[in-house]
Amino acid sequence: xxxxxxxxxxxxxxxxIYFTAGYPDINDTVGIIExxxxxxxxxxxxxxxxxxxxxxxxxxxxSSTKALKNGMTTEVLFDQLKDVRKTVSIPLLIxxxxxxILQYGVEAFCKKCAEVGIDGLIIxxxxxxxxNEQYKSIFERHGIINVxxxxxxxxxxxxxxxxxxxxxxxxxxxxASVTGSNSGFGDVQTDxxxxxxxxxxxxxxxxxxxxxxxxxxxxxTQYAKGAIIGSAFVKHLTTKGSDDTQHFISSLLQPxx
Amino acid sequence: MTYNINNKxxxxxxxxxxxxxxxxxxxxxLRQNYLKVMAEPEFQEEFNALLKDYVGRPSPLYFAKRLxxxxxxxxxxxxxxxxxxxAHKINNTVGQILMAxxxxxxxxxxxxxxxxxxxxxxxxxxxxxxECIVYMGEIDIARxxxxxxxxxxxxxxxxxxxxxxxxLKDATNEAIRDWINNPVDTHYIIGSxxxxxxxxxxxxxxxxIVSEEIQWQLKEKEGTTKPDYVVACVGGGSxxxxxxxxFLEDTEVKLIAVEAAGKGVHSxxxxxxxILGKEGIIHGSKTLLMQTPDGQxxxxxxxxxxLDYPGVGPMHAHLYKSxxxxxxxxTDDDAMTAGLELCKMEGIIPAIESSHAxxxxxxxxxxxxxIVVVSLxxxxxxxxxxxxxxxxx
Ligand SMILES: Cc1ncc(COP(=O)(O)O)c(C=O)c1O
Numbered sequence: 001x002x003x004x005x006x007x008x009x010x011x012x013x014x015x016x017i018y019f020t021a022g023y024p025d026i027n028d029t030v031g032i033i034e035x036x037x038x039x040x041x042x043x044x045x046x047x048x049x050x051x052x053x054x055x056x057x058x059x060x061x062x063s064s065t066k067a068l069k070n071g072m073t074t075e076v077l078f079d080q081l082k083d084v085r086k087t088v089s090i091p092l093l094i095x096x097x098x099x100x101i102l103q104y105g106v107e108a109f110c111k112k113c114a115e116v117g118i119d120g121l122i123i124x125x126x127x128x129x130x131x132n133e134q135y136k137s138i139f140e141r142h143g144i145i146n147v148x149x150x151x152x153x154x155x156x157x158x159x160x161x162x163x164x165x166x167x168x169x170x171x172x173x174x175x176a177s178v179t180g181s182n183s184g185f186g187d188v189q190t191d192x193x194x195x196x197x198x199x200x201x202x203x204x205x206x207x208x209x210x211x212x213x214x215x216x217x218x219x220x221t222q223y224a225k226g227a228i229i230g231s232a233f234v235k236h237l238t239t240k241g242s243d244d245t246q247h248f249i250s251s252l253l254q255p256x257x
Numbered sequence: 258m259t260y261n262i263n264n265k266x267x268x269x270x271x272x273x274x275x276x277x278x279x280x281x282x283x284x285x286x287l288r289q290n291y292l293k294v295m296a297e298p299e300f301q302e303e304f305n306a307l308l309k310d311y312v313g314r315p316s317p318l319y320f321a322k323r324l325x326x327x328x329x330x331x332x333x334x335x336x337x338x339x340x341x342x343x344a345h346k347i348n349n350t351v352g353q354i355l356m357a358x359x360x361x362x363x364x365x366x367x368x369x370x371x372x373x374x375x376x377x378x379x380x381x382x383x384x385x386x387x388e389c390i391v392y393m394g395e396i397d398i399a400r401x402x403x404x405x406x407x408x409x410x411x412x413x414x415x416x417x418x419x420x421x422x423x424x425l426k427d428a429t430n431e432a433i434r435d436w437i438n439n440p441v442d443t444h445y446i447i448g449s450x451x452x453x454x455x456x457x458x459x460x461x462x463x464x465x466i467v468s469e470e471i472q473w474q475l476k477e478k479e480g481t482t483k484p485d486y487v488v489a490c491v492g493g494g495s496x497x498x499x500x501x502x503x504f505l506e507d508t509e510v511k512l513i514a515v516e517a518a519g520k521g522v523h524s525x526x527x528x529x530x531x532i533l534g535k536e537g538i539i540h541g542s543k544t545l546l547m548q549t550p551d552g553q554x555x556x557x558x559x560x561x562x563x564l565d566y567p568g569v570g571p572m573h574a575h576l577y578k579s580x581x582x583x584x585x586x587x588t589d590d591d592a593m594t595a596g597l598e599l600c601k602m603e604g605i606i607p608a609i610e611s612s613h614a615x616x617x618x619x620x621x622x623x624x625x626x627x628i629v630v631v632s633l634x635x636x637x638x639x640x641x642x643x644x645x646x647x648x649x650x
Contacts, residue, residue: 052539054433054541061420097538099537102552127281150278153279153282178437
């Protein structure tokens with residue numbers, strides 16, 4: 001069984017962390033993954049940086065630009081990850097835009113993911129129908145789970161369709177926004193979380209975008225199996241560097257006095 | 258082979274809608290409605306009335322006599338420079354603002370490179386009393402200052418795009434992010450035949466008036482609806498799409514797309530996408546784009562802000578790949594020289610974008626009997642500073 005599915009079966013709320021590979025320094029990738037696992041993170045999204053990240057706000061844009069300047073490429077990332085499974089056992093996903101994956105070759109990319117122990121992919125700009133018609137069999141052949149997004153504007157019919165073709169979890173974008181806006185969750189979001197919860201989907205949901213602290217993490221996980229924190233962690237890396245994940249993670253899991 | 262769009266939103270293998278789920282409801286709403294709305298008689302009536310009385314259409318098809326003598330061929334200029342706001346861009350914004358109103362949107366966003374599309378968008382927003390926000394690269398804000406002032410006078414808010422190369426590509430990214438953040442009340446007026454389906458097709462249809470007019474105007478002047486060549490510059494490709502549209506399937510009419518070679522196609526400072534580009538995804542469309550082997554989009558360069566784009570519309574990618582259109586790359590210097598020549602020989606100051614198309618005559622020999630229609634996509638007022646600097650005037 002894929003590590004993602006196994007993790008989703010655990011009887012706990014899942015904390016998932018996103019960071020941009022090759023940031024702050026090119027060789028930070030594996031060290032960050034190891035320390036996240038050590039400090040209790042359940043799942044990691046490794047960002048494959050892209051020059052034009054359409055769905056990302058300023059924080060992740062800046063980390064992507066820096067990572068690319070640092071020399072991060074698809075090839076370099078796979079090379080960094082080649083021994084990651086010797087030390088890390090939690091599920092690992094790569095989150096990246098479609099063009100770099102297309103250039104690498106979708107089949108070659110999935111094959112390489114399977115080789116190094118990547119369990120799933122999140123590709124925001126690969127539409128569901130294109131995936132279904134052209135790439136599904138490739139992903140399945142290599143045992144790679146593709147994770148789809150839904151938003152507050154996604155129709156019920158489309159959510160049902162996405163649920164029907166998903167094999168791991170559904171990535172619930174918390175509000176209509178790019179990454180990194182953390183205005184907190186009001187009634188609009190909690191109504192949406194409740195609405196999706198009531199749909200009793202086949203796949204568990206993990207909420208992302210705009211989650212930055214204990215409060216928003218607990219709010220989200222009242223309704224969903226887990227939550228993803230991205231920009232807030234990238235900001236932490238920017239100010240504190242890569243050696244201090246422990247404080248950041250513990251602040252998410254316990255209320256701060 | 259067809260050169261038009263198929264029912265799945267592709268031109269050959271190019272096009273589609275590679276968009277994040279956050280954009281799906283808006284793009285899908287547009288996809289489901291655009292053809293229906295455009296076919297409504299009231300829409301047609303309103304669109305045509307505005308094109309006539311507000312834009313000033315039909316734009317003249319002008320026989321450039323002295324230029325024709327010099328190059329020993331029959332040169333006609335399709336005078337989109339004479340449109341209200343000074344370029345072909347307004348044909349599209351008039352169409353899209355009517356579309357936005359039909360879809361119940363009251364907030365308009367746009368990207369702009371040269372500022373022509375920004376001005377054309379701000380103009381129709383003022384006309385309809387709608388809020389207008391224009392994203393423009395910081396570099397372009399500096400090199401197209403008069404257009405920034407125009408947009409502000411027209412009531413638009415101009416927001417600088419500070420990421421990446423700070424030009425058209427980045428302005429487009431920011432506009433798309435704005436649309437993600439405002440998914441309900443906002444319509445995004447894209448300025449060229451780029452972006453996710455249905456944009457390339459919708460914009461091409463709004464610009465198609467250009468070739469429709471060329472047909473009957475040429476009939477009046479030459480007794481035929483068919484030129485031998487149609488020549489247009491290509492940034493994203495909207496003036497070319499408009500000038501080519503009604504000739505796409507008639508291969509007796511040869512199409513020439515002129516791209517910006519910048520300082521030379523292989524100088525590292527160029528925007529000649531068809532030559533330098535590879536298949537990939539940019540701004541929601543599968544097309545040809547300039548990128549690294551690793552799939553990162555590279556920064557283009559052209560002296561002309563309107564051609565300074567690393568991609569090209571999917572229609573043009575298909576015209577290139579299929580060989581239907583000939584693609585020519587013109588350097589900064591050659592374009593500037595051709596622009597100045599039009600000033601001196603015909604008394605017309607062209608936009609630097611259009612000057613690229615005019616440079617085709619130094620690049621390629623035509624027969625004396627050939628009828629060559631050049632899309633004079635815009636006027637040069639916005640470019641005076643660049644002309645002055647380039648020639649030390
Ligand atoms: C006068 C003029 N011509 C051409 C272009 C290039 O755009 P397109 O290729 O969409 O016609 C622009 C863009 O700003 C322009 O202002």
